[in-house]
Amino acid sequence: MLLIFLTGAVVLALEVMSSRIMTPYFGVSLYIWSSILSITLTFLALGYWAGGWLTRRLPEVRHLAVYLLLPVASAASVLVAAAVFPALFPVLARFDLVFGSFVASVVLLALPLISLSAMNPLLISLRAQGTRMGDAGAGQVFFVSTVGSVAGVVVTAFLIIPNFTNFSALLWLASALCAASAGAALLAPALAKPRKWQLVGSAAAVTALCLALLSQQERYLTALTRSADTDQRLSLLAEYTSVFGSVKVVELSSAAERYPPIKVLLQEGIIQNRTTLENGSLSMYTYGLDILARGFVPEARRALVLGLGAGIVPRDMAARGIEVTVVDINPAMLRAATEQFGFDAASVDMVLQDARTYVRGCTGGYDVVVVDLFQGDGTPDYLMTREFFGDLRRCLASRGALVMNAFFDPDGRSANMRLLATVHDAFPRLYLFHEADLNTFVVGLVGPPPADIRFPVDNVPPVLRAMLNRALAAGAPVTATELLGYAPLSDQQNLFALLAAEAQMQRRREIVRSLPARVLVN
Numbered sequence: 001m002l003l004i005f006l007t008g009a010v011v012l013a014l015e016v017m018s019s020r021i022m023t024p025y026f027g028v029s030l031y032i033w034s035s036i037l038s039i040t041l042t043f044l045a046l047g048y049w050a051g052g053w054l055t056r057r058l059p060e061v062r063h064l065a066v067y068l069l070l071p072v073a074s075a076a077s078v079l080v081a082a083a084v085f086p087a088l089f090p091v092l093a094r095f096d097l098v099f100g101s102f103v104a105s106v107v108l109l110a111l112p113l114i115s116l117s118a119m120n121p122l123l124i125s126l127r128a129q130g131t132r133m134g135d136a137g138a139g140q141v142f143f144v145s146t147v148g149s150v151a152g153v154v155v156t157a158f159l160i161i162p163n164f165t166n167f168s169a170l171l172w173l174a175s176a177l178c179a180a181s182a183g184a185a186l187l188a189p190a191l192a193k194p195r196k197w198q199l200v201g202s203a204a205a206v207t208a209l210c211l212a213l214l215s216q217q218e219r220y221l222t223a224l225t226r227s228a229d230t231d232q233r234l235s236l237l238a239e240y241t242s243v244f245g246s247v248k249v250v251e252l253s254s255a256a257e258r259y260p261p262i263k264v265l266l267q268e269g270i271i272q273n274r275t276t277l278e279n280g281s282l283s284m285y286t287y288g289l290d291i292l293a294r295g296f297v298p299e300a301r302r303a304l305v306l307g308l309g310a311g312i313v314p315r316d317m318a319a320r321g322i323e324v325t326v327v328d329i330n331p332a333m334l335r336a337a338t339e340q341f342g343f344d345a346a347s348v349d350m351v352l353q354d355a356r357t358y359v360r361g362c363t364g365g366y367d368v369v370v371v372d373l374f375q376g377d378g379t380p381d382y383l384m385t386r387e388f389f390g391d392l393r394r395c396l397a398s399r400g401a402l403v404m405n406a407f408f409d410p411d412g413r414s415a416n417m418r419l420l421a422t423v424h425d426a427f428p429r430l431y432l433f434h435e436a437d438l439n440t441f442v443v444g445l446v447g448p449p450p451a452d453i454r455f456p457v458d459n460v461p462p463v464l465r466a467m468l469n470r471a472l473a474a475g476a477p478v479t480a481t482e483l484l485g486y487a488p489l490s491d492q493q494n495l496f497a498l499l500a501a502e503a504q505m506q507r508r509r510e511i512v513r514s515l516p517a518r519v520l521v522n
Helices: 002-026 030-057 060-093 097-117 119-128 138-163 166-186 193-215 217-228 284-296 312-319 331-340 355-360 386-395 413-426 462-473 496-514
Strands: 232-240 247-254 262-267 270-275 302-306 323-328 349-352 366-371 396-406 429-433 440-445 476-478
Touching: 002 030, 002 060, 002 097, 002 119, 002 138, 002 166, 002 496, 030 060, 030 097, 030 119, 060 097, 060 119, 060 166, 060 193, 060 217, 060 496, 097 119, 097 496, 119 138, 138 166, 166 193, 166 217, 193 217, 232 331, 247 331, 262 331, 284 312, 284 366, 284 396, 284 440, 284 462, 302 312, 302 355, 312 323, 323 355, 331 349, 355 386, 366 386, 386 396, 386 413, 396 413, 413 429, 413 440
Parallel strands: 302 323, 302 366, 323 349, 366 396
Antiparallel strands: 232 247, 247 262, 262 270, 396 440, 429 440, 429 476
């Protein structure tokens, strides 16, 4: 029963890990999650059926050997999937994300889940042999397997994900399956000695291959990038894992010297910021957020920044003498900002907490709130409701301003207007800065706007200044009349994930096309 407990744990561990492996390639939209869950349940069902078929077709004396062999077969298929996905998934993602995610789920989960779930009927048969158990032990077997699955989720969330990369975690899971199978074979008195050593030998061979790939993973993954991206040179500077998403910092340069070397901060494959090697921001949105805050609240003394990123916006605000509170849920992001981008956490009040939780208990008094909350392909839907923005308004002083880096659908007017209606519900004085192919900014005011609004762009690098001027020039008030017919999103009926799904997938497709294969792994 211990083996079925462990394999039950691996089943759920593989499902959770698969979702994280697929995120950089296919995103985290509603459609992608649907494909992962449907594929998981499909192959679990096929495995149960296959296990029942084996118990009927095979002589009873062979049930134990097959039962102990299935974890090794599953481990071998996980090993193959780990070796294949870094090269295959970028190709799948360039075509159709929904179809590609289904195929990717099959590659990662089909054979392992079929093999592991087939063990349940076989164990029931083994326990029923020579007994008169009313349910043939099925209740106990599925109980132990399910409890193992619960343990697998907990261990994956709190131990594996924070401490291992996706690639290495797959290989360690495969090795653990082999070790469990070999141990069970050695302790099985009913298993003939030749079968016992065959199983141990097979498990040892698969484990050796896993460990060999683990020891050479950097060379292997770099070779994939080198073959696929001839002009881009990539150097992995740092990689951080956490339960809130993986964070990676890379240095990118051009072999043809088409551009100077830059540092790139990525979370789940999404570029969060680009900087020079000296930590000067090369992302237009960081300047846009800061300049809009200065323009609408020129005398700001206290600022709340939701979303740390590389720490550029709070760093620049603090350098001007503003008292800054930064809220971010991901400790890995704080490490990356501190260790790779020169962010000084001591210069601000740094809070590691969910933004929704923090603003719900906010006591007010901030002159400006900067919202730059992105995870996966966009802003989490629970942060896009009238209740959230109502809490944000209570955080602000009497003449305060909300400045938000917003996710806009280039082809989805309805989704965009629903988002604006949601913000407008809390901030009737609303401004939109939206220009095609540029970041979208939303500004909400508690009181009337300043009499003279100026946007100083002197500190903006020349390469970004023209783009930022275009974005600022596109600014215009959003009136209640424009929003007629568009209901705000609420906690009770939040359709943001559905409304944003198509745009998020389009964004993910563009990212996969532009990033080297090595960047997307893990």
